[in-house]
Amino acid sequence: MPSYRICFVCLGNICRSPMADVVMRQLVSTAGLDVQVDSAGTGSWHIGRGANPPAVQALGRRGYDGSTHVARQFGPGDFADYDLVIGLDRSNVADLRLLAPDDEQAAKVVLLRDFDPDAAAGDRDVPDPYGGPDDDFDHALDLVTAACKGLLNRLPVRR
Numbered sequence: 284m285p286s287y288r289i290c291f292v293c294l295g296n297i298c299r300s301p302m303a304d305v306v307m308r309q310l311v312s313t314a315g316l317d318v319q320v321d322s323a324g325t326g327s328w329h330i331g332r333g334a335n336p337p338a339v340q341a342l343g344r345r346g347y348d349g350s351t352h353v354a355r356q357f358g359p360g361d362f363a364d365y366d367l368v369i370g371l372d373r374s375n376v377a378d379l380r381l382l383a384p385d386d387e388q389a390a391k392v393v394l395l396r397d398f399d400p401d402a403a404a405g406d407r408d409v410p411d412p413y414g415g416p417d418d419d420f421d422h423a424l425d426l427v428t429a430a431c432k433g434l435l436n437r438l439p440v441r442r
């Protein structure tokens with residue numbers, strides 16, 4: 284089993300959490316850390332589908348490959364598989380805490396941008412870019428990347 288396991292969770296698991304998944308995988312791999320990185324959505328609409336094409340394209344503009352993603356839904360039984368369950372916005376965090384089977388599992392839920400040292404106090408969400416212009420996807424990817432770098436420095440694992 285990997286020494287640490289994290290799962291990014293957004294609403295659809297086709298835009299924001301797949302981007303976080305791809306960026307964080309790259310960061311932990313470059314750092315040589317034994318960390319399992321996954322993603323999921325609280326909703327069921329897109330189970331089994333690939334990432335939203337604009338998200339794949341935004342990743343591609345930054346040199347990442349988002350083409351292998353398969354969307355899945357996060358359920359109460361999934362908490363046991365992770366050390367940290369990371370919501371992309373505050374509604375994801377609220378939904379996850381309601382979904383958690385007990386307080387111990389609920390305590391694993393955190394908000395991604397809380398790991399970004401430059402995030403302003405009143406600006407903690409990665410906004411949902413679904414259906415929006417490419418700029419919204421690029422912006423979401425910027426926010427995700429900054430927060431994932433902060434998260435990397437806070438993981439309780441050493442190489």
Ligand code: 4NP
Pocket residue numbers: 293294295296297298299300324328411412413
């Ligand atoms: P995501 O974006 O949560 O970043 O994957 C969404 C994708 C699809 C929907 C909502 C948000 N949807 O309602 O289908």
